[in-house]
Amino acid sequence: MEKVYSKPRLLTDAVMHYCPGCSHGTIHKIVAEVIAELGIESSTIGVSPVGCSVFAYKYIDIDWIQAAHGRACAVASAVKRLEPEKMVFTYQGDGDLSAIGTGETIHACNRGENIAVIYVNNAIYGMTGGQMAPTTLVGMKTSTSPGGREVNIHGYPFKVADMVAQLEGVCYVTRQSVHTPASVRKAKKAIRLAFENALAGKGLSFVEVVSSCNSGWKMSPVGANEWMEQNMFPFYKLGDIKV
Amino acid sequence: MEDLKLIKGNEAVALAAIRSGCDGYFGYPITPQSEILETLMELRPWETTGMVVLQAESEVASINMVYGGASTGKRVMTSSSSPGISLMAEGISYIAGAGLPCLIVNVQRGGPGLGTIQPSQADYWQAVKGGAHGDFRMIVLAPASVQEMYDFVFDGFDLAFKYRVPVMMLSDGIIGQMMEKVAMGRERPRWSADELGDWCVGVGKNNIITSLELDPQVMEGRNLALQRTYNEIEDNEVRYEEVNTDDAEYVIVAFGSSARIASEAVELARRDGMKVGLLRPITLWPFPYKRLRQLAGSVKRFLVAELNAGQMVEDVRLAVDGCVPVDHCGRMGGMIFSPEDIYEQLKGHGKGI
């Protein structure tokens, strides 16, 4: 029988802790594929955040550093400067990157660190049980905005990608998704380009992946994807922001 | 004469960093220690030894850069002063939890809060009692001279790598800002790639640096391993200096800058015929409990002189365990006692006994 699909060789056999329907597994898979395709598994250092993807280090078989909440970009900056030949990337959620880690993110971007940042935005804190994030949409119900996010109380959803695109040190900003086979292929291309940029010393590449969190959103996996298309994409518009 | 320099303590740290084979310094300006970053930027070691020097956006970023840098198995360090060290607390705990070596220099100023930029030793507790969440320790070296600020960079890195723990050099605005002669004899190159350990990232072993473990049993095991390391450090690394303790009836206990001031108080007392000695803990953790306990058998009274409201005095009392009285002499908020102040306090007690 012809083999038409196999697990990427860099994905470990560890059982992922992600909820069924979560986007992280898919994003992990394409990161693992990109690293393998570039042949850089022995020279890639990942920095995992605090959040749902804290255990990314269990699933992709490369060097990993688990960073304090929000500090991945600071950690990665130092690693890249001390190991300039290595591929260094961070993998962060929206709570990690756009709330507690805003400062470290912006300054790593502004310094033009030669790293790739993979930013998984599902508009909610998943691991801690569905609290409001800076990225939570207006009107969206979370455990800390039970009546829906109100602008006069919580301010507006935060478009980090659009903001960092303004910074000189950033060479590539794109917003992708992984909810269909076609979007997975596009997201993988984007991550590959981000890695190539980092290796070529072009500055910081920022790949946002708009994702669903069916558990946090309290929806079915399919329902969450539909909700994402109808509500997230009109606000977090997919496509390249800076190339 | 060639390698004798008249420099500030802060400058000594910068020079020692370059000459001790440090791979990376990550810091943020704060008085009274900004000369460390300034001197490094002036000397541009990235053009000579290849040492990375980076001005971070905050102390939070600095310590997390140190965390990342330490994860590569290289010699990395940061420096700050009291409020900045508070900001680093979480990162230091992560470094300890992940079993990483690094050097952190605290050139203390007075607190609490924004406090003052003037010298203080009010961060003793923060340094020796953990200073952040979780059961962890840092080796704490207290320099009492500019020469020691130079030497303890070397010693600090050695200890950090021997045990894979964070080491803090607990200095203050006096030692950091003053100039003294420094012999710059010690020098060594940065490690080559094959001298690095096999536990770190970047050596092709797919290593994971983390302090996270959700299984309580496994996590307790990690804690026990840390405690074993700390026990070993307590057994092997206690350092202190004694002056005139042989026949002493009174012993002043003081560290860092206070020990310098106290040693002159000892001279004043000896001139007047009082049998006074000085014990200077060089490692504040591990603390010389045993030696103090021994001394408690032969001295009448201890006086702990420190620029705070009474912090190390608690450790001295713990050591002495009620055998003899332990008094405290302190100033706060950037005020500094003079040798005469300490001597006066000593005499006050001396008469009554």
Add this chain to the structure above:
Amino acid sequence: MKETVIIAGFGGQGVLSMGKILAYAGVVEGMEVSWMPAYGPEMRGGTANVTVILSDKPISSPIAGVFDTAVILNQQSMDKFESAVRPGGVLIYDTNGITRHPERKDITIYSMDATEQAARRGMARMFNTMVLGGYLKVRPVVRGQSVVEGLRRSLPERAQKLVPENERAMRVGAEIVAKK
């Protein structure tokens, strides 16, 4: 031999660098030295002082409450440090801007009009070495040659050409210092 001197005045008067030259001169002579500034944000206009200790033995405390010599360059410093000179010690002060002259009888007091002389002779930038010259006339704790060497070591490369001029200023200082 041990000399504990405090040099105190306004920021911008060259108080700290005067102390540094003196300390360097001590290093040249193989002495133990310490240089302890009162540091702070007052770069110019505020008060500045430095304690320099020169000794033939290791220096215990770099912090002193009592001084062998005080070099006083403004009124605030006079108010603060006149009383800190040890009995039998020396106080040297620049008369410029002094409204309350020192009153102690148990110390030896010298004055110099260094500010005025420096201005008159076009040596305003050499004010601090002029004062240093006066101090060393009164307290010859290091040789003149060592001070010149100290000057060379404490000046940056670009300022080395100023050494002869500073030497001249020191000679002027030695001439104008006078016992009260």
